[in-house]
Amino acid sequence: MTVxxxxxxxxxxxxxxxxxxxxxxxxxxxxxDVLVAGQDCQAVGEAAAALEGVSRVxxxxxxxxxHQLAEPLAELVISLASDYSAVLAAATTQGKDFMPRVAxxxxxxxxxxxxGIEGPTTFERPIYAGNVMARVICExxxxxxxxxxxxxxxxxxxxxxxxxxxxxxxxxxxxxxxxESLTESERPxxxxxxxxxxxxxxxxxxxxxxxxxxxxDELNAAIGASRAAVDAGFxxxxxxxxxxxxxxxxxxxxxVGISGAIQHWAGMKDSKxxxxxxxxxxxxxxxxxxxxxxxxxxxxxxxxxxxxRALKS
Amino acid sequence: MKVLVPVKRVVDYTVRVRPRSDGSGVDIANxxxxxxxxxxxxxxxxxRLREAGVATEVVAVSIGPxxxxxxxRTALAFGADRALLLETEESLAxxxxxxxxxxxxxxxxxxxxxxGKQAIDxxxxxxxxxxxxxxxxxxxxxxxxxxxGDGEVIVTREVDGGTRTVALGLPAVVSTDLRLNEPRxxxxxxxxxxxxxxxxxxxxxxxxxxxxxxxRMVSVAEPPARKPGVRVADVGELxxxxxxxxxxx
Numbered sequence: 001m002t003v004x005x006x007x008x009x010x011x012x013x014x015x016x017x018x019x020x021x022x023x024x025x026x027x028x029x030x031x032x033d034v035l036v037a038g039q040d041c042q043a044v045g046e047a048a049a050a051l052e053g054v055s056r057v058x059x060x061x062x063x064x065x066x067h068q069l070a071e072p073l074a075e076l077v078i079s080l081a082s083d084y085s086a087v088l089a090a091a092t093t094q095g096k097d098f099m100p101r102v103a104x105x106x107x108x109x110x111x112x113x114x115x116g117i118e119g120p121t122t123f124e125r126p127i128y129a130g131n132v133m134a135r136v137i138c139e140x141x142x143x144x145x146x147x148x149x150x151x152x153x154x155x156x157x158x159x160x161x162x163x164x165x166x167x168x169x170x171x172x173x174x175x176x177x178x179x180e181s182l183t184e185s186e187r188p189x190x191x192x193x194x195x196x197x198x199x200x201x202x203x204x205x206x207x208x209x210x211x212x213x214x215x216x217d218e219l220n221a222a223i224g225a226s227r228a229a230v231d232a233g234f235x236x237x238x239x240x241x242x243x244x245x246x247x248x249x250x251x252x253x254x255x256v257g258i259s260g261a262i263q264h265w266a267g268m269k270d271s272k273x274x275x276x277x278x279x280x281x282x283x284x285x286x287x288x289x290x291x292x293x294x295x296x297x298x299x300x301x302x303x304x305x306x307x308x309r310a311l312k313s
Numbered sequence: 314m315k316v317l318v319p320v321k322r323v324v325d326y327t328v329r330v331r332p333r334s335d336g337s338g339v340d341i342a343n344x345x346x347x348x349x350x351x352x353x354x355x356x357x358x359x360x361r362l363r364e365a366g367v368a369t370e371v372v373a374v375s376i377g378p379x380x381x382x383x384x385x386r387t388a389l390a391f392g393a394d395r396a397l398l399l400e401t402e403e404s405l406a407x408x409x410x411x412x413x414x415x416x417x418x419x420x421x422x423x424x425x426x427x428x429g430k431q432a433i434d435x436x437x438x439x440x441x442x443x444x445x446x447x448x449x450x451x452x453x454x455x456x457x458x459x460x461x462g463d464g465e466v467i468v469t470r471e472v473d474g475g476t477r478t479v480a481l482g483l484p485a486v487v488s489t490d491l492r493l494n495e496p497r498x499x500x501x502x503x504x505x506x507x508x509x510x511x512x513x514x515x516x517x518x519x520x521x522x523x524x525x526x527x528x529r530m531v532s533v534a535e536p537p538a539r540k541p542g543v544r545v546a547d548v549g550e551l552x553x554x555x556x557x558x559x560x561x562x
Contacts, residue, residue, distance in 0.1 A: 069479065070442070070452055093472040096438050097454050100407070104443035109408045109528035112437045126536070127436050128330045132339055133534050140527030174451030175481045178467065182475035191473075195561075219562065227491070237457070237492060238474055243436070244491050246473065252561040262329065269536070273559045275551065281544075290542040290559065293551050303548040308562065311552060 001085035002031040002055065006077055007048055008094055011038045011066075014047040016192045017090035019154035022051050024147040025088050026155065027117045031055040033084070034161070037076055037168075039066040049161040057161050062168035067177035068094060074101035075169040081106060081142055085120070091146035092191075099146050108140035115151035129243045130266035149191060150249035150270060183236045185223075190239065193222035195252045198241055198268070201228035202257020202278065202297060209234050211301040212256060218308040224248065224268075226258045242267035256297050260285025277301070314483075316359045316368045317423035318393065319414055319444075320352040320375050322384040323434045332533040339533055348384045351429025353391075354489040357496040358459060359427050360392035367461050370394050372421060376413055376517060378402055389507035390499045396510070401517040406526040407435075411443030416520040418448050423484065425466065430455050430488040441488035451481035457492040 003025045008015040018034070025032045034048040037060040045059040058080065064072050077098070081087055087102060089095035091113040103110040116124030118135070121143065127134045138145075190196065197216045199209055209223070216223050224246075225239040241248055243266040253271035258264060260276070260283055268274070276289035277300050286292040293300060324330055325345040333340045348356070362368040373388035373396040375381045385396035399413060418426065426445075431438035445452035453459075453468030460467045462480060469478045471490045481487075517524070545551045555562045 067477075070454070074446065093455060093470075097442065097452075100439035100442035101446040101452070103408065103439070104411055104446035107408070109406050109526045110437070110439050110443075111528065112439060122531075127533070128324070128339065128434060129436065130536060131330055132332050133536050134530050135532045135534075136528060136530050138528045172449070174449075174485075175453075175479045178478040178480050180472075180475065180477040231492075236475070237471055243433070252555070252559075263326075269539075273555070273561050274539075274542075275555070286544075288539065288542065290539070291551055291554050292542055292544050293548070294544065295547075300548060304551070307548050307552045311556065311562070 002033055002083070003028050003086045003088060004080060004084040005032060005034045006087065006089040007034050007036045007044065008090055008092060009036065009038060009041060009044040011041045012043055014044050015090070016154060016189070017092055017149040018048070019051060020149040020152040021088050021090045021147045022054060023152045023155045024114070024117060026053045028086055028120050030085060033058060035060070035077065035080065037065040037073060038068070039063050045163050049163050050157045050159055052156045052159045054159050054161040057163045058166045059163050060166045060168055064168045064171045069175050069177060070098040070101055071174045072169065072171045074098045074105065075172060077102045078105050079169045080166065084142060086143040086145060088145045088147055090149050092149070095146045099144055103144035106142055106144065108142055108144055109138055110144045110146065111136060111138050112146050113148045114145055115148050126266070129262050130269055131262060148247060150247055183238050187216065188220065188222045190222040190224055190246055191248060193250055195219045195221035196224045196241070196248055196250045196268070197221045197254045197256065198224035198226065198258060199229050199234065199256045200226035200258030201232060203229060203234060206234045211298065215301050215305045218305050226264050255285050255289065256301065258285050259283045260288060314368050314424040315370045315372070315421070316362060317418065317421055317426045318352070318355050318359045318371060318373045318388065319426070319428045319440070320356065320373055320384055320388050321349040321429070321432045322346050322375065322377050322381040323349045323432055326350055326433055332535055336532040336534055338530070346380070348387050349429050349432045351431060351489055351491070353496040354491065354493050355427040355429050356388050356391045356393065357494050358489060361494065363392060372397065372423070374399070374414070374417055376401060376405065376410055382512060382514070385512055386507050387499070389510040389512070390504045391497065392503070394510065396512045398512065398514045399517040399520065400514060403524065405524060406528050407437050407439035407443055408526050408528070409522070409524050410440050411447055412522040413517060413520055414440070414444045415447040416522050418444070425484060426486045428486070428488055430490055441486050445486035451485045453479055453481050453485060453487040455490040456487050457490050459487060459493065
């Protein structure tokens with residue numbers, strides 16, 4: 001049977017996490033359909049149809065899905081689910097919001113945040129803030145799965161799936177969109193960046209983060225933060241990396257003034273190379289990093305930035 | 314308005330757990346247990362609604378072993394009016410817990426269910442959404458701000474990229490994120506008073522819900538270990554290592 005992937009998008013662009021979710025769906029071994037539900041989202045449907053390995057795109061272009069509210073989106077997925085052996089979405093705040101609703105209405109379990117696929121019914125997922133990896137078997141007739149995007153490589157392009165229109169499902173009318181406040185950033189998206197420069201309480205202030213910014217400029221890096229830095233108001237909350245924030249797995253993660261609590265480590269431990277810059281040589285991050293530099297970040301960061309500039313020229 | 318707050322007893326967040334050597338599970342015997350931190354935030358918010366005169370009754374409920382009474386006493390010390398423990402020795406998947414909570418909602422008819430966004434042991438982040446789906450209510454997940462409107466609750470949610478605000482008709486289910494509030498420090502007199510508050514214990518079976526599910530954990534393992542790191546002396550050495558050894562810049 002076929003697997004359904006629910007696409008994530010802003011009605012104009014297909015999110016990178018969906019390319020990664022399709023890659024996980026292909027690993028299940030069946031044909032893959034992608035559902036694109038939104039308003040004026042034709043371009044997203046075309047982008048999904050171009051993904052390698054996708055058989056069909058189901059396009060539902062309707063004002064009901066203008067704000068991607070969980071209740072109507074879940075209704076639509078439920079109306080389609082019986083044709084599929086599995087339904088997948090990325091384990092983003094959106095996927096985490098509507099997918100358990102789908103699972104409960106189908107009265108099946110959900111497998112959250114999978115990081116590995118051993119077979120059509122056997123999955124690997126982290127528990128206890130990533131301190132333990134669990135192997136779970138799900139034998140429900142329809143498997144509802146959210147996928148940790150950083151654990152799967154994105155699929156390429158070159159596919160030519162057919163695009164079919166599907167009707168909107170009844171809106172249950174349980175919730176209403178009021179407003180949204182998005183953090184503006186010209187940097188690469190945190191979850192997809194090749195390099196992440198992340199700051200913690202040790203950075204000291206919002207001004208201190210400007211030092212991280214200038215280093216990130218040299219590396220074309222995204223900026224991340226620990227919960228302590230977010231709670232102190234140095235940066236907005238969507239910068240947070242960790243168990244309760246975003247999970248990242250860049251090639252290079254530079255942790256500046258971050259002690260390295262397990263909740264933070266859970267969000268970045270799969271980074272290829274971890275660098276710790278910290279004054280405290282006893283900090284767990286210093287112990288765990290691939291390269292640790294013990295020193296005052298206010299001296300180290302400008303020197304590092306200048307060094308990178310010199311390397312480039 | 315009546316508020317129902319489901320709470321879970323979990324290994325304390327400060328404790329580092331390890332898999333059993335045979336991989337059969339995580340050994341949690343003799344570890345410090347506490348109320349799931351996100352549930353403390355839900356409890357705090359419910360009690361604040363009570364103190365503001367919005368909520369008239371706060372009921373805490375837990376599904377778990379007899380020892381989960383301690384967790385419910387903590388909820389009562391926060392300021393819950395009464396507590397209900399549905400006893401079971403089994404560790405149940407969220408799909409089953411949501412069936413049981415839907416039955417509790419049927420008995421209690423709350424106007425609002427406030428609960429943590431995820432438990433820090435299984436990290437599932439499912440139960441609130443599943444409960445909302447089963448009872449046919451709206452959901453406000455990952456709440457960082459909650460306001461009562463006219464017959465509705467206005468929830469600001471933490472999402473990737475910023476925040477979104479939704480209005481939900483009542484009754485509704487709201488799940489709490491870390492920034493919603495700072496749970497209070499429990500004072501001794503309140504802990505003493507909590508001992509006298511009603512705590513009803515019943516077997517989970519009394520709800521008559523199906524406790525089977527299609528999911529099971531077959532084994533656990535340590536995450537792959539990283540190779541030991543090195544200490545570099547200065548910025549020059551760091552740049553050299555990143556360029557020539559790790560080849561990431």
